[in-house]
Amino acid sequence: xxxxxxxxxxxxxxLGHVLAARVAFSLARNSxxxxxxxxxxxxxxxxxxxxxxxxxxxxxxWLGLPWEGLxxxxxxxxxxxxxxxxxxxxxxxxxxxxxxxxxxQDEWARMGAAPQGPDTQVYxxxxxxxxxxxxxxxxxxxxxxxxxxxxxxxxxxxxPLTFHDLRFGEIPVxxxxxxxxVLARKDIGTAYHLAVVVDDAFQNITHVTRGEDxxxxxxxxxxxxxLLELPEPLYFHHPLMLDETxxxxxxxxxxxxxxxxxxxxxxxxxxxxxxxPQFYLPTP
Ligand code: GLU
Numbered sequence: 001x002x003x004x005x006x007x008x009x010x011x012x013x014x015l016g017h018v019l020a021a022r023v024a025f026s027l028a029r030n031s032x033x034x035x036x037x038x039x040x041x042x043x044x045x046x047x048x049x050x051x052x053x054x055x056x057x058x059x060x061x062w063l064g065l066p067w068e069g070l071x072x073x074x075x076x077x078x079x080x081x082x083x084x085x086x087x088x089x090x091x092x093x094x095x096x097x098x099x100x101x102x103x104x105q106d107e108w109a110r111m112g113a114a115p116q117g118p119d120t121q122v123y124x125x126x127x128x129x130x131x132x133x134x135x136x137x138x139x140x141x142x143x144x145x146x147x148x149x150x151x152x153x154x155x156x157x158x159x160p161l162t163f164h165d166l167r168f169g170e171i172p173v174x175x176x177x178x179x180x181x182v183l184a185r186k187d188i189g190t191a192y193h194l195a196v197v198v199d200d201a202f203q204n205i206t207h208v209t210r211g212e213d214x215x216x217x218x219x220x221x222x223x224x225x226x227l228l229e230l231p232e233p234l235y236f237h238h239p240l241m242l243d244e245t246x247x248x249x250x251x252x253x254x255x256x257x258x259x260x261x262x263x264x265x266x267x268x269x270x271x272x273x274x275x276x277p278q279f280y281l282p283t284p
Contacts, residue, residue: 001031003207005060005067006039006196009052012257013059016211016241016249018275023238024209025065026277037203038067043074043188043195059258063268072203074195081190084198084228085147085183093154093227094183096145097127098138115179118216122179123148147184149193151176154223163222165215166207166236166282177219197221201230212237213248238280 003024007017028034038060042048057071088094099107107124108114114121128150130138139145155175162170183194196217200208208218215237225232240248249256261271 001034004037010047038071148180
C-alpha cells in the first residue's frame with residue numbers, strides 16, 4: 001500500500017491539512033508494508049512561495065508524520081506532463097481553448113444560464129465549436145491558449161467506467177460532470193487534473209486519499225487514467241474539517257495554521273487530538 005499527502009505550498013498547513021495527512025499516514029501505517037509519501041503540488045504559479053515547502057515539512061515532522069524518501073515537487077515533472085498532453089493531442093482528445101475568463105463569463109450570460117457542475121459552472125464549449133480552419137488560424141497567430149479535455153471524445157473512446165471509493169463504494173464515472181476541464185493552463189502548460197493523475201501513477205500510489213470536495217474530480221481522473229494507460233488506484237474521499245460556521249477550513253483560517261497554534265503554545269499531541277482520523281478511516 002502506498003499513500004500520499006499532496007498539499008500545495010501556497011500557504012501554511014492548517015488543521016484540515018493535518019487531518020488529510022493523517023488519513024493517508026494512518027492508512028499506510030495500519031498496513032504491514034504501507035508507505036506514506038509527500039508531494040508538493042507546486043504548479044500554481046505565483047501563489048507558490050519557497051517558505052511554504054519548508055513550513056509543510058517542518059509541521060509534518062513536528063507532528064510525527066514522517067514521509068518516505070524525498071518529497072516530490074511537481075515543478076520537476078513538467079516533461080512527464082508534456083508527454084501525457086502530447087499523447088492526448090495525438091488522439092484529438094484535447095483541444096486548444098483561447099477563451100479569456102471574461103469571454104467565458106460573457107458566453108454564460110449569452111446562454112442565459114451557465115451549464116452547472118457540482119460546485120462550479122462548467123465551460124460552455126466555445127472553442128470546441130471552432131472549425132478546424134478557425135482553430136489553425138488562431139494557433140498560427142500565436143494566441144495564448146489552454147488545452148481542454150474533449151469529454152465527449154474521451155467518453156466515446158473509453159466507454160462507461162467506474163472507480164472504487166472505500167467510503168462510497170463503486171461509483172460510475174459521469175463523463176460530463178465537470179465538462180471539458182483544462183488539462184494544460186495557458187501559463188504553466190499543465191493543470192491539476194493532468195499532473196495529479198500522472199504523478200499518482202509515477203509514485204505508484206495504490207490508495208488516493210483526499211477530502212470529499214475532490215470527489216467530482218475523480219470522475220475526470222479515472223477517465224484520464226484509462227486514456228493514458230495508467231494503473232487504477234483505490235480512492236478514499238474523507239469528510240472535511242469544518243469551521244464553526246460549517247465552512248471548509250482554508251488558507252484564510254491562518255489562526256488555525258499549525259505554526260500559529262504551535263506559537264500559541266499548543267503541543268503536537270493536542271493538535272493530533274483535534275485531528276484524529278480514526279472515525280473516518282475505512283474499515284480494513
Ligand atoms: N493539492 C490538492 C490540495 O491541496 C490535493 C490534491 C489531491 O489530493 O488529489 O487540495
